[in-house]
Amino acid sequence: MRLNGRISILLFSITLAGCETKIIDPSDSVVAESSYCSAVTSYSSGTTTVTGTAQFAKGVLNASGLNVTSPTMQPIRYAEVQVKNATGSIIQCTETDNSGGFTFLVPQGGTYTVYVNSRGYNAKVRASVLNNPSENVVYSISTAFAASAASVNVGTITASATGNIEGGAFNIFDQIVKANAYLYTQANDCSTHISGCLNFSIAPKVQAYWTPGFNPATLFGSSNSLSFYVPGTSKLYILGGSDTSKNLENVKTNDTDHYDDSVIVHEYGHFIEDIYSNTDSPGGSHDANAIIDPRLAWGEGWADFFSATVPGNPTYQDTYGNDQGSSGNYFNCNLESNDCSKDVPTLSGEGNFREFAISRALWDAMDAGLEGGAGGSENIQAPFREFWHIFTSSFRTGGGPFRDYGLFTFLHDNLAGRTDLATIFDDNDKRQLANRSNYAGDFPQPNKACGVSIQARRVGTSYSSEDGSYGTSNQFDSNDFYLVNHPGGTMTVNLSYNSGSRDLDLWIYKEGYSFGNYPSTGTLAVSASDPSGGPSSAEAISVSAPAGYYLVNVNYYTGGTGTPWPALTYDLTVGGASCP
Numbered sequence: 001m002r003l004n005g006r007i008s009i010l011l012f013s014i015t016l017a018g019c020e021t022k023i024i025d026p027s028d029s030v031v032a033e034s035s036y037c038s039a040v041t042s043y044s045s046g047t048t049t050v051t052g053t054a055q056f057a058k059g060v061l062n063a064s065g066l067n068v069t070s071p072t073m074q075p076i077r078y079a080e081v082q083v084k085n086a087t088g089s090i091i092q093c094t095e096t097d098n099s100g101g102f103t104f105l106v107p108q109g110g111t112y113t114v115y116v117n118s119r120g121y122n123a124k125v126r127a128s129v130l131n132n133p134s135e136n137v138v139y140s141i142s143t144a145f146a147a148s149a150a151s152v153n154v155g156t157i158t159a160s161a162t163g164n165i166e167g168g169a170f171n172i173f174d175q176i177v178k179a180n181a182y183l184y185t186q187a188n189d190c191s192t193h194i195s196g197c198l199n200f201s202i203a204p205k206v207q208a209y210w211t212p213g214f215n216p217a218t219l220f221g222s223s224n225s226l227s228f229y230v231p232g233t234s235k236l237y238i239l240g241g242s243d244t245s246k247n248l249e250n251v252k253t254n255d256t257d258h259y260d261d262s263v264i265v266h267e268y269g270h271f272i273e274d275i276y277s278n279t280d281s282p283g284g285s286h287d288a289n290a291i292i293d294p295r296l297a298w299g300e301g302w303a304d305f306f307s308a309t310v311p312g313n314p315t316y317q318d319t320y321g322n323d324q325g326s327s328g329n330y331f332n333c334n335l336e337s338n339d340c341s342k343d344v345p346t347l348s349g350e351g352n353f354r355e356f357a358i359s360r361a362l363w364d365a366m367d368a369g370l371e372g373g374a375g376g377s378e379n380i381q382a383p384f385r386e387f388w389h390i391f392t393s394s395f396r397t398g399g400g401p402f403r404d405y406g407l408f409t410f411l412h413d414n415l416a417g418r419t420d421l422a423t424i425f426d427d428n429d430k431r432q433l434a435n436r437s438n439y440a441g442d443f444p445q446p447n448k449a450c451g452v453s454i455q456a457r458r459v460g461t462s463y464s465s466e467d468g469s470y471g472t473s474n475q476f477d478s479n480d481f482y483l484v485n486h487p488g489g490t491m492t493v494n495l496s497y498n499s500g501s502r503d504l505d506l507w508i509y510k511e512g513y514s515f516g517n518y519p520s521t522g523t524l525a526v527s528a529s530d531p532s533g534g535p536s537s538a539e540a541i542s543v544s545a546p547a548g549y550y551l552v553n554v555n556y557y558t559g560g561t562g563t564p565w566p567a568l569t570y571d572l573t574v575g576g577a578s579c580p
Contacts, residue, residue, distance in 0.1 A: 033128060033136040033207070036121045037082045037093035040104075048108045048147035052154035054079065054100045054116040056170035057161035059259035065327030066259055066319040068161040075100030076159065076170050077177055078124040080117040080138075085110060095122060108147050115142040116157055118169040120177070126205040127176040129169045133209055133219070133235070139169035161259075162324065165212045165251065168258030172208050172238055175264040175310075179203075179272070182310045186384040194415075197389040198276070206271050210238040210258055213247035227257045229270035231279065236267045252325025262307045262316045269306030273299065278396045280403045282514045288333070288356040289342045291476050293515050294404035294439045301358025301405060308335055308363050309384065335363045338429060351425075351432035352406050352439065353476045361430045362387065365421050382419035390415060400483060400549045401511040402440040409434035436483070439475075440551060443482035443572075444579050468559030471516030478556040484574050488547035491575060495527075495539040495554065498569035506539045507553040524550060 057071035081102050083092035094104045096116065106112055118139035119128035131137045145154045159166035183200045190197035209216055216237035217224050227239045239257040241250045257263040273279050281299030286292055288304075308314045314335035321327040333340035335356070343356035351357035365382045394411045395403065409425070412418055413434040425432040435441070466472050473479060484491075493506055506527035509515075513522030527539040552574060558565055572579050 030134050031136055033130065034138070036119070037080055037090060037117075038121065039093055041092050043105050043107055046108045047105045048149065049103065049105055049151045050083075050114070050145065050147070050154060051101065051103050051151070052114065052143075053156045054081075054096050054102065054141065054159075055156055056159035056174070057167040058171055059161050059167070059322065061259065061261075061317050061319060063329075063332070064323070065329055066256075066322040067327075068259075068322045068324060071161040071167070073158070074171075074174060076116055077174065078120045078122055079170075079173065080119050080121070082115045082117065084113050084115065086112075095120065106147050108150070111144065111146050113142050113144045114154060114157075115140045116159075118166075118173045120173070121205065123202060125173075125177045125180050126202060127173060127208060128205070129173045129208045129210060131209070131211050132214075132216075133207075136207075139166050141166055164248070165258070168212060168240070168256075169210060171259055171261075172210055172264055175261050176206065176208070176268055179265055179268050179306075179310050183272070183388075187388045190385045190388055193383070193385055194389045194417075196393060197385060198392040200388070203272065204234065204275055206234050206236060206268070208236040208238055211240045211246055212256075212258070213241035213243050213245070213250050215239060215242050215244065218244050225255045227263050227267055229267045229274070231270070231274050234271065234275070236264075236271060238264060238267070251322065253321040255320040255330070256322075257318070260318050261311065263318055265307040265310050266303040266316075269303035270299070272306065273302060273391075276396070277391045278403060280401055280511070282512070284514075286355055288331075290355075291350065291353045291474055292355065293475060294353050294406065295402060297353055297355045297358055298403065298405040298408065300355045301362070304335070304355065304359035305362035308359070309366060314363055314367070335360050336367070344429060345431040347476070348431050349433045349438045350476050351430045352404065357430050357432065358405050361421075361424050361427075361432060364424050364427075364430075365419070380419060380421065380424060382421065386412065386415060386418055400440075400485070402481075402483060402549070402551055404436070404439055406433060406436040406439055406441075410436060439481045440483040441481075443484050443552065443574050444577060466558055468557070469516075470518060470555065470557075473516070473555060473558065475515065478558060480554040482552045482554075482572070482574070484550045484552055486545055486547060486550055486575070489544065491524075491541070491543055491545045491550070492573075493527075493541045493552055493575075494573045496571050497538070498571060499567075502565060502568060503557040504539060504568060504570060505555045505557055506541050507555060508541060508543065508545075509551040509553060511549065513551070 054076040055073045056076055058074045059066050059068040059071050076096050077098050077100060079096045081094045081096060082090050083104060083106060085091050092104045092106055094102055096102050129139060141157050141159045143154050143157050145152055159170045161167040180203055187200035191199050215225050217226050225239060225242045227237060229236050239255060241256055242254040243250050279299050280295045282293060282296060284296060286296060286300050304316060316333050317329060318331040319327060319329050333342055343354035345351040345354055345357055365380060366384060368381045390408060390411045395408050399407045424430060425434055466474050495504060495506055508524040510522050510524050514520055524545055525541045525543040527541050
């Protein structure tokens, strides 16, 4: 995730100058990734037993940014090992173990080269780190040896943090190894604790693309420097630099993510969500300090939490450059203490619309010890399997579309034997509701008398300050959202005012809508030909629509003059049903 306007995202589309750009997967026409080397060849006699170790140099993150001059050495675990003879033919295959060690047999008397590659397909990890989606070339470190005796140790092969930076590829691979190990530890026996829970064994294959010096967003027509995941493709794109070509010099000063573990695991968290759960996130801008679309807030909040819980480290750090040039932190924030004061809500329910408030709540629900934050005082430690069960079952298949944190917490709150998280939701640093009263609750909502009031507050409450345009409208304060399960045919929606003289507009959204886009394929109907129109006494929509779920949005128009914007009350009817 890139903060301060530089954002890594769950990528559905990239917006350039206000225009939505369709994603064309650059891997539609590619050279396929080479076959994995898995078959161990047996040699009956005259063999040499070869041993060795593979490691990668890991850049060190500190308060100043990224240090690659004095890296730590980490084992390359569970990675593919190929052995080739003098003509380049593969004559043996194996994998590294948990310590980076490897052992294999080759015919004695020959000269060979052993290659350790940045991929694995085994019971611990199924992932490849590749250069780009057009070539699909794996990163590799190697050493040559002569099989001159019954046993030979080739020593330690190292992927460097400088030069060609192969260490970056192996660090990306290792973060995926860690994520799978965490999920296995937490959820491999989930069904023995929660009836019907999905036991985790190993995640499906993912391809991670990274080239040092290269900005992968340019493959999709964007100049923004970011890492991202493209849903439905099982492909991560990790930022290697800001260039459109491989430039090893720009990694010393420009933005890279190959050693930013928080970013890597965050993007892998989007992959896990895509494979095991369900997402309705529209993608787009987020900076961890704004009221945003609750679908986006949930998706990014989950990925932020995942990037913290996998290593057991609540600090999200995103750097630029390194100590060979100039380095610093775009973002360095501790979820535990919220030392950067991000996403602190002021009103009850507002935390459901804030990315880092969601991340903090999930983290605080699982970690041990008394919480501080901005007024927190809980001592709760819920098992991850509770979240995993909701994530992979009822949240994946139930509750209709427009999934958000409110739905997730509502489902968890109704899980038999679940940990009570009420004190976390009530915390002044979270201010969350374990229900959908503020977004996509069934119409009419049993836990909310709709139309009691809607209050707009223009300044400082949305991603960019509310300026009267629909796209910047505060989705918590200036909007109400109701979920409608339409049987098919004509849908009628009517709104009449009880008090106030400002303007409300009606919108009907389809699944996959993008808030603020007018017109757009996600918008079924609007009550005004121009959504920025003036005051009126009533709003109405009558439109034919197929059966399915829709979102009715009551929007408070805050354009023009006349501040402060007063509270309004209204009556709403949808298809004959009305607010109580």
